[in-house]
Amino acid sequence: MVWFVNACGRGRPGVDGMRIVTSRIIRRTKGFSDIHDLTAEARLCVEKSGISNGQALFFVVGSTAGMTTVEFEPGLVKDLKELFERIAPRAAAYHHEEAWHDGNGFSHVRASLLKPSLIVPIVDGSMTLGTWQQVVLVDFDNTPREREVVLQITGEAT
Amino acid sequence: MVWFVNACGRGRPGVDGMRIVTSRIIRRTKGFSDIHDLTAEARLCVEKSGISNGQALFFVVGSTAGMTTVEFEPGLVKDLKELFERIAPRAAAYHHEEAWHDGNGFSHVRASLLKPSLIVPIVDGSMTLGTWQQVVLVDFDNTPREREVVLQITGEAT
């Protein structure tokens, strides 16, 4: 296992055909449901991993962001932001504020609801995403951040 | 790895005991939060895979459907539909409509919230589901579809 910043990892060439390749995807985010399409980096890492059948696991580090899929077009990006604003309004009262005063209670509960991980099967060398289905990071925090997504690819290298 | 339409895949009999078996479950859906119980097909595929310990990964292809578990009884099926109608009403205004005019903005945001994948451990040859816990596909689209769920079973074959 090798870590790369903004580069794809390469696994050990296991004699048994099973391997684990871990990469890091780093993104500068603006917060407030900032949505980033990570599909291109992920495709590259899957290809470079040499893994033909298995899984791509995405995990965003931290408690104010989440991972999901969406048809990545400007309208839906806005719709998804509005969905989270409806579910957990920024202006509502949050108990997190009482102790921490950092104004991001809404960010935390949105992130806990969406959850930090996403897992996509790899079949015949490609993720089984639909044509209009992209892998996205959603940053709910209330400040710009440098976000780290761990991309762990596990499976058979043939 | 072998693909079957509406049949269970069979993995290669790996010498090391670890294998990956990928199947496809195809369902005709009606949309509008149409909920389908896939537990029986999944149990059959787990049994046929020969995998005794590992994971069953479900992934629905496309950006207007999701996977979860529920006690599959008519009352809760209705309750789950109503939950999503409350969270993301069909009649609300969606920016997706501005460019695409296909009237399924609500389908997309519901699907992004529920997410396309579900993973269930396999222990001693069975998924660790509760007695009243079924694996379900929820199709949020606004039109009938033929849906594909990738079921990837990974683990030790003993």
Added chain:
Amino acid sequence: MVWFVNACGRGRPGVDGMRIVTSRIIRRTKGFSDIHDLTAEARLCVEKSGISNGQALFFVVGSTAGMTTVEFEPGLVKDLKELFERIAPRAAAYHHEEAWHDGNGFSHVRASLLKPSLIVPIVDGSMTLGTWQQVVLVDFDNTPREREVVLQITGEAT
């Protein structure tokens, strides 16, 4: 694979370096969005597994509880409870009640939305959680329960 009640499992020392270690975490819960931090048990099991790179899969058995991550502090614990009360109010009408009369329709739909599984990468012997990101079980039921979370650790033992 070995099952332990409230103890960490130990995998077979596979010759190939890949192994699966399954444990059970048991918690007495009070219901009504009772939130339990399972990070310490999980860390112990990851360490004892001898797995340095791979995944920790958490799965809560049953259809009225879910798994996620949160910054585990008293304010956010309250905020998360209030989020689910807003999304699926306890006092709303649920069709589940018509057949079952057990008063936990709200518990079921909340659990289906949050989902029962969570998966966290393991890199260099540790889960890739953020400093303020804990693994939590959320019990949505309306009665005290003894909850079982299956923790399955898969990966390379080096």
